[in-house]
Amino acid sequence: MKTITTLLFLAAIVTGFGQSVDSGLARPANIPVPTEVEELARGYAAAFASITHTPVYLIHSRDDNSTVLTGIKSVKAVGGVLVVQDEHGLTYLINPRDVVMITDAVPKKEQ
Numbered sequence: 001m002k003t004i005t006t007l008l009f010l011a012a013i014v015t016g017f018g019q020s021v022d023s024g025l026a027r028p029a030n031i032p033v034p035t036e037v038e039e040l041a042r043g044y045a046a047a048f049a050s051i052t053h054t055p056v057y058l059i060h061s062r063d064d065n066s067t068v069l070t071g072i073k074s075v076k077a078v079g080g081v082l083v084v085q086d087e088h089g090l091t092y093l094i095n096p097r098d099v100v101m102i103t104d105a106v107p108k109k110e111q
Contacts, residue, residue: 037080040096044082048075053104058084060098068107075102 034042048056056072071087082099084092101107 035080037096038077040099041077041080041082044096044099044102045075045077048072048102051102051104055087056102056104057107058094058102059100059107060094061100062095062098066100072102 055070058069058072058075060067060069069084069086069092072084073087074083074085076083077096080096082092082094082096084094086092
């Protein structure tokens with residue numbers, strides 16, 4: 001009976017030591033989840049890189065007012081913002097949700 005009790009006692013001690021190292025508080029996992037706006041910005045920047053003809057036009061609309069930017073030289077995604085630079089060196093910070101189109105076709109004027 002002493003042998004069985006001793007073996008159970010030793011088994012409990014070994015099991016207890018094995019679990020005490022990693023059984024502490026769970027560590028939080030930081031998983032970055034991009035927002036819809038960040039995905040849009042990256043998508044527009046990647047699409048701009050595939051346009052080979054010039055000039056490039058960016059059409060954006062806000063509050064039912066459309067604006068055409070001409071001669072676009074670069075489009076970069078910085079977080080959820082598009083950083084657009086034109087041929088004159090002007091830089092625009094645009095919400096990707098406001099972009100209607102990036103194209104190399106001359107936009108038609110509204111009448």
